[in-house]
Amino acid sequence: MLEIDGLNHSYGRHRALNDVAIRVRSGEAVAILGANGAGKTTLLNAIVGLIRPSAGSIRFRGVELVGLPARRIVGEGIAAVTENRHLFGSMSVTENLSLGAYSRRARDAAPDGMARVFELFPRLAERRGQAVRVLSGGEQQMVAVGRALMTRPLLLLLDEPSLGLAPLIAGELFAALTRIVDEGAMSILMVEQNARRALKMVNRAYLLSLGRIVGEGAAKALAEDRAVAESYLGL
Amino acid sequence: MPVIEVIFGGVILGGLYALVAMGFNLQYGVARIVNLAYGEFLMTAAFAAFWMFTLFGVNPILGMFLSVPAAFGANWLIYRVLMTPLARRARTRDQLEGETILATFGLLFVLRGAATIAFTANDRYYDYLGEPLRLLGFTFAANRVLAFATAGVIATAVWVVLQFTRFGVALRALAIDPVGAQLVGVDVRRLSALAFACGGALAAAAGTLVSTFLSFNPAIGIEFTMKALVVVIMGGIGNMLGSLAAGLMLGVAEALCSYYVDSGLTLAVAYALFLIVLVVRPRGLFGTA
Ligand SMILES: Nc1ncnc2c1ncn2[C@@H]1O[C@H](COP(=O)(O)OP(=O)(O)OP(=O)(O)O)[C@@H](O)[C@H]1O
Ligand SMILES: [Mg+2]
Numbered sequence: 001m002l003e004i005d006g007l008n009h010s011y012g013r014h015r016a017l018n019d020v021a022i023r024v025r026s027g028e029a030v031a032i033l034g035a036n037g038a039g040k041t042t043l044l045n046a047i048v049g050l051i052r053p054s055a056g057s058i059r060f061r062g063v064e065l066v067g068l069p070a071r072r073i074v075g076e077g078i079a080a081v082t083e084n085r086h087l088f089g090s091m092s093v094t095e096n097l098s099l100g101a102y103s104r105r106a107r108d109a110a111p112d113g114m115a116r117v118f119e120l121f122p123r124l125a126e127r128r129g130q131a132v133r134v135l136s137g138g139e140q141q142m143v144a145v146g147r148a149l150m151t152r153p154l155l156l157l158l159d160e161p162s163l164g165l166a167p168l169i170a171g172e173l174f175a176a177l178t179r180i181v182d183e184g185a186m187s188i189l190m191v192e193q194n195a196r197r198a199l200k201m202v203n204r205a206y207l208l209s210l211g212r213i214v215g216e217g218a219a220k221a222l223a224e225d226r227a228v229a230e231s232y233l234g235l
Numbered sequence: 236m237p238v239i240e241v242i243f244g245g246v247i248l249g250g251l252y253a254l255v256a257m258g259f260n261l262q263y264g265v266a267r268i269v270n271l272a273y274g275e276f277l278m279t280a281a282f283a284a285f286w287m288f289t290l291f292g293v294n295p296i297l298g299m300f301l302s303v304p305a306a307f308g309a310n311w312l313i314y315r316v317l318m319t320p321l322a323r324r325a326r327t328r329d330q331l332e333g334e335t336i337l338a339t340f341g342l343l344f345v346l347r348g349a350a351t352i353a354f355t356a357n358d359r360y361y362d363y364l365g366e367p368l369r370l371l372g373f374t375f376a377a378n379r380v381l382a383f384a385t386a387g388v389i390a391t392a393v394w395v396v397l398q399f400t401r402f403g404v405a406l407r408a409l410a411i412d413p414v415g416a417q418l419v420g421v422d423v424r425r426l427s428a429l430a431f432a433c434g435g436a437l438a439a440a441a442g443t444l445v446s447t448f449l450s451f452n453p454a455i456g457i458e459f460t461m462k463a464l465v466v467v468i469m470g471g472i473g474n475m476l477g478s479l480a481a482g483l484m485l486g487v488a489e490a491l492c493s494y495y496v497d498s499g500l501t502l503a504v505a506y507a508l509f510l511i512v513l514v515v516r517p518r519g520l521f522g523t524a
Contacts, residue, residue: 050414070417079418086415088408099408102401103420151419 100150249486
C-alpha cells in the first residue's frame with residue numbers, strides 16, 4: 001500500500017534521512033521507533049507533502065506522492081496528526097472536525113464520521129461547542145486524531161501522539177487508537193517515543209537511527225529483543 | 236444637536252469603516268497581503284460611481300452590480316500576476332508580508348497617478364438622495380442612511396458566508412493555520428486568490444457608498460487604507476466581528492471629536508484610539524491567543 005524507497009532528505013548540510021525504505025501493507029499498523037532527532041518527523045512530513053524530500057520515491061497505492069502538494073495527498077487517502085497539531089484554535093471542536101471532511105472524498109461521510117469520532121472520544125462530545133484552544137493538551141490531541149479520521153483516510157500517520165500527555169489521557173487515546181487498529185479498516189504508521197506502548201498496539205516496527213533504518217521486525221519479537229529493549233525501551 | 240444625533244452619525248460612518256475594514260481583513264487575514272493600494276480601489280470605485288451617475292444617470296447602488304464584480308476580477312488578476320510570484324518565493328509569512336507591502340506601495344502610486352491624470356486632482360461630488368430624512372425623531376441625510384443600510388446588508392452577508400458556508404469556514408481556517416488547512420485538503424493558493432478578490436470587491440462597494448455622501452478626489456485612498464489597517468488591528472487580524480465592532484467605535488469617536496472638538500482632528504482621534512486599544516489589549520479588542 002505504502003512503498004518508500006531510497007528516501008533522502010537534507011536540511012542544508014545536515015542529512016536527516018539517509019536511504020530510507022519502508023513498507024506499510026493494507027490494514028497493517030506499523031511503528032517507527034527512534035531517539036530524538038532520528039528523523040521521524042522529517043519522514044512523516046515527507047509522506048504528507050509538508051516537505052519535499054531531496055531524493056527518493058513514496059508510492060501510495062501505485063501513485064507517486066513526491067512532488068504532490070499536501071492537499072492532493074489528503075485526497076489520495078492519507079491523513080496526518082503532525083507533531084505540531086496545526087488545529088484551528090479559535091474554532092470549536094465541531095468546526096475543526098467538519099473541516100476534516102473538507103476534501104471531496106470525505107464530504108458525504110461527514111455526519112457518520114462525526115458520530116464515530118464522538119463515540120471514540122466521548123470527552124469531545126461534551127466539549128463540542130468549545131474553542132479548541134481552551135481544551136487540555138490531551139483533548140486537543142483527540143481533536144487532531146478526530147480531524148484526521150474525518151478525512152476518511154486509508155492510511156493514518158501519527159507523530160508521537162502521546163508526547164506530553166498525562167498518563168490517564170494518553171491511555172484513553174491509545175485505547176481509541178487500538179480500536180481503530182483492531183478494526184483493520186485503515187493502515188496506521190506511527191512514530192512514538194513510548195516504544196513499550198507502541199509495540200503493544202502495532203504489528204510491526206522499524207528502528208530509525210540518525211536517519212537510517214537500522215532494524216525491522218514483528219512487534220512481539222522486538223518487544224522481547226534485549227538490544228532493542230536497551231536502546232528503545234529505556235531499560 | 237443632541238449628543239444622540241452625533242452618535243448616530245458616528246454609527247453611520249462607523250458602519251462604513253467596518254465594511255472597508257472587512258475587505259482589508261480578508262486580504263490581510265486570509266491572503267496575508269498588506270495591501271497598501273487597498274484605498275485606491277475604493278477611490279477608483281468612487282470615480283466609477285461618479286461617472287456612471289453624471290454621464291448616464293446610473294443609480295450608484297445599482298452601479299455596484301457592475302463595479303463590484305469588476306473589482307473582484309481585477310483583484311483576482313492582481314493576486315495571480317503580482318502576488319503569486321511573491322507568495323511562491325516567500326519562505327515565511329513575515330517575509331511575504333514585507334514583500335507585499337513594497338509591491339502594493341508601488342501599486343498605490345500607479346493607481347493614484349493614473350486617476351489624477353485621467354480625472355484631475357479636483358474634488359468631485361454628486362447629488363444623490365441629499366434630502367433630509369426624519370428617523371426616530373432625528374434628522375439625517377437620506378444618502379447616509381442608505382449607505383449605512385447597504386453597508387449593513389453587505390457586512391451581514393459576508394459574515395454569514397464566513398460563518399456558515401464551506402467556503403467561508405475554509406477561509407477562516409486558512410487565516411488561522413495555513414498548514415492545518417492544507418492537511419485537510421484546502422487549496423491555499425486558490426482560496427488566497429479568492430479572498431484577495433473578495434476583499435477588493437468590498438473595497439469597491441465601500442467606495443461607491445462613500446461617493447454617495449462625501450466629496451472625493453484621487454488622493455483619498457491612503458486615508459481609508461490607514462483607517463482600515465487601524466480597525467483591523469484593533470479588531471483582530473482575521474476576526475470579522477472584531478472589524479465590525481472596531482469600525483463602529485472609530486466612527487463614533489470621530490463623530491464626537493469633530494462635533495465637540497475639531498473636525499480636523501479626526502485622524503488624530505483614530506490613532507489615539509488605536510494606541511489606547513493596543514496598550515490596554517495588545518492582541519486587539521477580542522484577541523486571546
Ligand atoms: N527545519 C529544519 N532545519 C534544520 N534542521 C532540521 C529541521 N528540522 C529538523 N532538523 C534536524 O533534522 C534531524 C531530524 O529531525 P526530526 O524532527 O525529523 O527528528 P525526530 O526524530 O522527529 O525528533 P524528535 O523525537 O525530537 O521529534 C534533527 O537533527 C533536527 O535537528
Ligand atoms: Mg519529531
